Amino acid sequence: MPLLTPYIASRSTELPVKLAELTVEFAPGGPRLAYRRPHPTDRDHHRNLWLRMHGSTGGRIQYDCMNSDRQRACMENMLCQICAEPADRNKDGWLFIDWRRPDSPPTWPERSITSMPPLCAEHARVSARQCPFLRRNEYAVLRVRKPRLHGVSGALYRLAADGWRTSDNDVLSAYAEPRLPGMLASRLHRELRGVTVTGLL
Numbered sequence: 001m002p003l004l005t006p007y008i009a010s011r012s013t014e015l016p017v018k019l020a021e022l023t024v025e026f027a028p029g030g031p032r033l034a035y036r037r038p039h040p041t042d043r044d045h046h047r048n049l050w051l052r053m054h055g056s057t058g059g060r061i062q063y064d065c066m067n068s069d070r071q072r073a074c075m076e077n078m079l080c081q082i083c084a085e086p087a088d089r090n091k092d093g094w095l096f097i098d099w100r101r102p103d104s105p106p107t108w109p110e111r112s113i114t115s116m117p118p119l120c121a122e123h124a125r126v127s128a129r130q131c132p133f134l135r136r137n138e139y140a141v142l143r144v145r146k147p148r149l150h151g152v153s154g155a156l157y158r159l160a161a162d163g164w165r166t167s168d169n170d171v172l173s174a175y176a177e178p179r180l181p182g183m184l185a186s187r188l189h190r191e192l193r194g195v196t197v198t199g200l201l
């Protein structure tokens with residue numbers, strides 16, 4: 001079977017924003033990260049600044065790296081991360097695959113916080129068979145009744161005397177917490193509530 005080309009996978013020709021495109025904006029709530037040339041779609045409803053991607057969709061597929069625009073679109077609209085068609089849903093909820101991470105809650109997979117969008121039935125089956133990452137980890141095929149939008153993650157920039165400096169680490173910023181003014185978001189997260197573990201499809 002040919003390897004899948006996941007819709008959310010990044011391409012080698014897609015490049016993130018350059019540091020020179022960022023600036024400090026003095027908003028009513030205090031200084032915050034902004035683009036030098038702002039666009040109305042730069043921020044989400046929670047006023048988090050989102051990473052801009054440049055380039056075309058040609059190039060090599062980077063299986064271990066998600067394109068932030070496409071990840072966000074799938075997670076926001078509950079689309080399959082492989083084909084971008086509506087994800088599968090039945091009476092027990094939406095179809096997700098999740099795996100245990102070092103920071104997973106003891107209730108895992110209940111209340112797991114994930115950036116992996118849901119799947120259609122066909123691609124859940126194929127992913128479980130093909131994905132080398134899943135084979136190395138403890139994972140579960142899930143039905144999720146309440147996959148709640150939880151927050152964003154991305155690089156956290158800090159204002160220094162000579163401009164913005166980034167930690168380069170992925171920092172999670174929950175909607176329930178105060179917004180981080182230096183956040184450059186690149187992933188949208190959901191918290192999986194009302195989880196039923198199912199067998200392989």
Ligand SMILES: [Zn+2]
Nearest residue numbers: 080083120123
């Ligand atoms: Zn699919």
